[in-house]
Amino acid sequence: NAGVTQTPKFQVLKTGQSMTLQCAQDMNHNSMYWYRQDPGMGLRLIYYSASEGTTDKGEVPNGYNVSRLNKREFSLRLESAAPSQTSVYFCASRDGLAGPRTQYFGPGTRLLVL
């Protein structure tokens, strides 16, 4: 049971390049999330998917797109990377469709945009 996995671990992009961050969970969770972490700002929600087939914007969705490929996988795409998107990206998942539950986090992807 690997929990939440993310690939890649590190990535360097040039401004304008595109890339997709991958996330998978093997806990049969319904909901999945993408956060970004920046110094002094904590974690901010980019997008989330409450269940397979649905996605919703979080606090900071601009410049990102997401795909909930199936129940296990939730990808985050940067179509045209900008230096402001340099950050650490975390994926998380949780069980249940509603009500309070614990979110479980992946190890993160460190992205540098030059």
Added chain:
Amino acid sequence: AQSVTQPDIHITVSEGASLELRCNYSYGATPYLFWYVQSPGQGLQLLLKYFSGDTLVQGIKGFEAEFKRSQSSFNLRKPSVHWSDAAEYFCAVGIYGGATNKLIFGTGTLLAVQP
């Protein structure tokens, strides 16, 4: 609007000393509260959570937190800090309703432990 405030950006304590990390939340409904810890270069690990019931919550690694509704606080405590506790600590409030289920995080408190 919902928010979480962690007033202390950085705290240094001596090994063996007691620790209290502050967390205040703003949320109109019943709060569901979490503390996570992040070691350097790692993801977030759940320390403890409060959903209901006893307002003093025990977590992993000897941590506890007390929910005080009157003060809108959920402070994290440990009686004796170990060097391995050096990490960043995040408080979060859960927002649930309809199709919404998400966490709002504070900005974190970075804990340094002196030998």
